[in-house]
Amino acid sequence: MAYQKYLSSIYASFNLQETVHHYKERNSSIQVTLLDSKRAFDTVDHIGLKIKINDLGIDGNLWKLLDHMYRDLKSCVRCNNVTSRFFSLERGVRQGSALSAKLYLIYINDLIDILSTSGKGAVMLDLNVGCPVQADDIALISPTFSGMQCMIDICYNYSVKWKFEFSPSKSQVLIFSKRTETYRDLKLNTDIIPVCNSVKHVGIILDARFNSTERTLAACRTIRSVCMSIIRMGVHPSLLNPITCSKIIVQLCYSKGLYGCELWNNLTKNELLLLERTHRYICKYVQGLPRLTRTDKCTSLLGWIPIESIININKLLFFGRLCNMPSKYLPKNVLMSRLLVFYHKCTENNFGFVNDVIQIMQKYDLVGHIEKLISTSYFPKQKQWKSIVKKRVYEYEENILKQRLDSDSDFEYFKHIHNSIEPHRAWTILRQYPPLNFQAKFIISLCALVRPSEPDAELLLCHKCGFFYGNAIVHILIQCCSVAPTRDLFWIDLINIGPIEFSATLHAMEDIYRYT
Numbered sequence: 063m064a065y066q067k068y069l070s071s072i073y074a075s076f077n078l079q080e081t082v083h084h085y086k087e088r089n090s091s092i093q094v095t096l097l098d099s100k101r102a103f104d105t106v107d108h109i110g111l112k113i114k115i116n117d118l119g120i121d122g123n124l125w126k127l128l129d130h131m132y133r134d135l136k137s138c139v140r141c142n143n144v145t146s147r148f149f150s151l152e153r154g155v156r157q158g159s160a161l162s163a164k165l166y167l168i169y170i171n172d173l174i175d176i177l178s179t180s181g182k183g184a185v186m187l188d189l190n191v192g193c194p195v196q197a198d199d200i201a202l203i204s205p206t207f208s209g210m211q212c213m214i215d216i217c218y219n220y221s222v223k224w225k226f227e228f229s230p231s232k233s234q235v236l237i238f239s240k241r242t243e244t245y246r247d248l249k250l251n252t253d254i255i256p257v258c259n260s261v262k263h264v265g266i267i268l269d270a271r272f273n274s275t276e277r278t279l280a281a282c283r284t285i286r287s288v289c290m291s292i293i294r295m296g297v298h299p300s301l302l303n304p305i306t307c308s309k310i311i312v313q314l315c316y317s318k319g320l321y322g323c324e325l326w327n328n329l330t331k332n333e334l335l336l337l338e339r340t341h342r343y344i345c346k347y348v349q350g351l352p353r354l355t356r357t358d359k360c361t362s363l364l365g366w367i368p369i370e371s372i373i374n375i376n377k378l379l380f381f382g383r384l385c386n387m388p389s390k391y392l393p394k395n396v397l398m399s400r401l402l403v404f405y406h407k408c409t410e411n412n413f414g415f416v417n418d419v420i421q422i423m424q425k426y427d428l429v430g431h432i433e434k435l436i437s438t439s440y441f442p443k444q445k446q447w448k449s450i451v452k453k454r455v456y457e458y459e460e461n462i463l464k465q466r467l468d469s470d471s472d473f474e475y476f477k478h479i480h481n482s483i484e485p486h487r488a489w490t491i492l493r494q495y496p497p498l499n500f501q502a503k504f505i506i507s508l509c510a511l512v513r514p515s516e517p518d519a520e521l522l523l524c525h526k527c528g529f530f531y532g533n534a535i536v537h538i539l540i541q542c543c544s545v546a547p548t549r550d551l552f553w554i555d556l557i558n559i560g561p562i563e564f565s566a567t568l569h570a571m572e573d574i575y576r577y578t
Contacts, residue, residue: 069391069393071196071264071265071266072264072266072322072324072325072380073393074194074195074196074199074201074263074264075194075196075263075264075266075322075325076324076325076384076393076396076415077191077194077392077393077396078094078194078201078203078263078268079268079325079327079414079415080186080191080396080397080400080414080415080416081184081186081191081194081203081396082094082203082238083327083413083414083415084184084186084400084403084414085184085205085238086238086272086413087403087409087410087411087412087413088409089240090205091205091237091238091239091240091241092184092203092204092205092237092238092239093203093204093205093206093207093210093235093236093237093238093248094201094202094203094235094236094237094238094268095201095202095210095213095214095233095234095235095236095248095255096199096200096201096202096233096234096235096236096261096263097199097200097201097202097214097217097228097233097250098198098199098228098229098232098233099198099199099200099221099226099227099228099229100226100227100228100229102166102197102198102226103154103155103157103162103166103198104153104154105153105154105225105226105227106153106154106155106165106166106169106226107152107153107224107225107226108132108133108135108151108152108153109152110169110224110225111132111155111165111168111169112128112129112132114168114169114171114172115128115165115168118168128165131156132155134150135150135151135152136148136149136150136151137149137151153225163197166197166198167197169224170195170198170200172220173200173216173217173220174193174195176216176220177192177193177202177213177216177217178190178192178193180192180212180213180216182204182206182208182209182210182212182213183202183203183204183209183213184203184204184205186396186399186400187399187402187403189392189395189396189399191203191392191396192204192213193213194392196264199263199264200217201263202214202217207245207246207248210248211248211249214248214249214250214255217250218250218251228250230250230251230253230254230255231253231256233250233255233256234255234256234257234258234261235248235255235256235257235258236257236258236259236261236268236270237257237270238270238272245257258270259271260273260276265321265322266321266322266325267280274326274327274328274329274330274333275330275332275333277326278329278333278336278337279336281319281320281323281337282319282336282337282339282340284315284318284319285315285316285318285319285320285340285341285344286340286343286344288314288315288318288319289311289315289344289347292310292311292314292315293347297310297311299347299348299349299350300350300499303489303492303493303496304348304349304350304364304485304489305364305365305485305489305490305493306493307348308345308348308364308366311344311348315344316372320369320372320373320376323373323376323377324376324377324379324380324415325415326373327413327414327415327417327418328413328418329370329373334369334370337369337370337373338357338368338369338370340369341366341368341369342357342360342361345360345361345364345366346360348364349363349364349503349506349510350503350506350507351506351507351510352510355510355511356472356510358463358466358467358473359473359476359480359509359510360510361483362463362480362481362482362483362484363480363485363486363489363506363509363510364485364486364489365483365484365485366483367455367456367459367483368459371455371458371459374422374425374426374455375451375452375455377415377418377419377422378419378422378423378426378428378447378451379444379447379448379451381397381415381419382441382442382444382447382448382451383444384397385397385435385441385447386441386443386444386447397416400414400415400416401416401432401435401436402436404416404417404420405436420432425458426451426454426455426458427454428450428451428454431447431450456483459483460482460483463481463482463483464481467481472513473513474513475512475513475535476509476512476513479509479512480509486505486506486509488501488502488505488506488509489502489506491559495559498555498559501552501555501556504552508535508538508539511534511535512535513535522534524537524542524544526542526544526545527541527542527543527544529541529542
């Protein structure tokens with residue numbers, strides 16, 4: 063798997079994790095061994111590669127081309143302007159070549175076939191799911207130690223025959239079990255493969271104890287660090303429009319920090335809180351708002367939804383890609399098997415991706431699409447599904463926001479200013495009129511700070527103008543004479559931007575609502 067159409071690293075991890083959850087639901091132990099190839103692409107034997115290419119039936123001009131590419135290759139080493147003598151190359155595929163990855167898959171394809179037909183790997187209903195492979199990272203899954211050792215021996219013998227090596231020190235074993243047992247050592251030839259509690263598989267952290275806190279903390283650190291790096295490079299709200307700045311940050315930071323979030327199952331409240339705090343911090347930083355600004359205000363002013371909803375969108379879109387995948391691929395068959403197990407209630411408890419996705423679909427009223435998939439095999443195409451998902455998620459978040467605005471007295475004024483999840487007009491106007499950067503930020507700051515006065519609150523004395531006030535925002539925008547020149551310029555710029563009808567409407571409003 064990998065370097066193939068419809069397949070990527072996330073699908074390899076999906077197959078592995080769903081297999082583990084399949085056995086977990088049945089209270090069964092299962093072992094996962096991750097074998098690491100030593101310098102995988104550098105150790106491909108040219109003669110062996112040509113034998114395998116020939117066995118595939120490749121001939122004619124294509125065979126001549128491949129044969130010529132890997133015949134009589136020579137190389138040398140250059141260091142400090144000193145060049146060594148040329149020496150022959152009999153191993154390795156060309157680094158950086160688009161064809162190299164395909165040739166490596168051809169080279170190890172027989173190993174995958176042997177493992178699949180060995181009968182020692184894990185099974186899910188009628189599916190053989192014992193060896194999900196991603197390029198040079200081979201994962202072996204077996205419910206028994208004897209079966210796992212047999213699969214490791216198959217890999218070792220194959221590597222000896224075809225002249226490449228696995229690294230015992232970099233290979234790792236994960237044991238998923240609720241029972242406390244004495245486990246035997248698994249060996250690669252004579253070297254013991256270390257047992258770990260947490261490892262990375264294709265960039266996604268797996269934990270034998272199903273503890274995802276480490277993964278969540280790593281995601282938070284990644285999002286923050288990448289965001290700060292981008293800002294130091296010049297993507298700063300003082301230089302760019304916050305809308306543009308936020309798009310760049312989301313594209314670069316969140317895609318890296320939330321990598322593999324499609325397979326994050328059963329996130330705890332504490333984990334979601336950690337992610338949301340990071341999300342809110344970046345949202346406030348991009349807009350130049352204080353850290354204590356109300357979250358509902360700062361996210362809606364920029365048009366952001368909670369990070370939990372972003373993760374849910376990624377999960378639903380990944381589900382759509384699986385459903386639209388041709389049935390000959392293993393991930394599609396794994397998905398359908400898990401769906402059938404869930405709907406026919408074959409187990410008392412359900413875990414994993416399918417259980418998570420169904421709960422998300424119930425939340426956004428999308429369950430009908432799963433029922434239609436099971437009964438008729440129909441599912442919307444990817445573009446249509448993406449549109450459906452985003453529409454439902456944003457409608458749900460809009461309703462939540464409106465409920466918050468109506469139920470919390472702190473939003474009594476704010477709901478007249480901004481009551482939807484979309485960038486505030488000040489930010490969108492700033493894209494057309496960049497010189498109004500200061501004025502736009504001033505408006506956003508006021509929007510974030512505005513709140514009604516407490517009914518029984520004492521009046522405060524303004525040390526600038528000497529008048530008493532109850533609401534600081536109203537006082538600054540309408541009453542305080544100390545900021546009169548700045549206020550006059552602000553209103554002039556605001557009126558000049560809009561049509562004459564806007565000026566008339568603004569003038570006719572009562573003072574208490576004029577600034578909204």
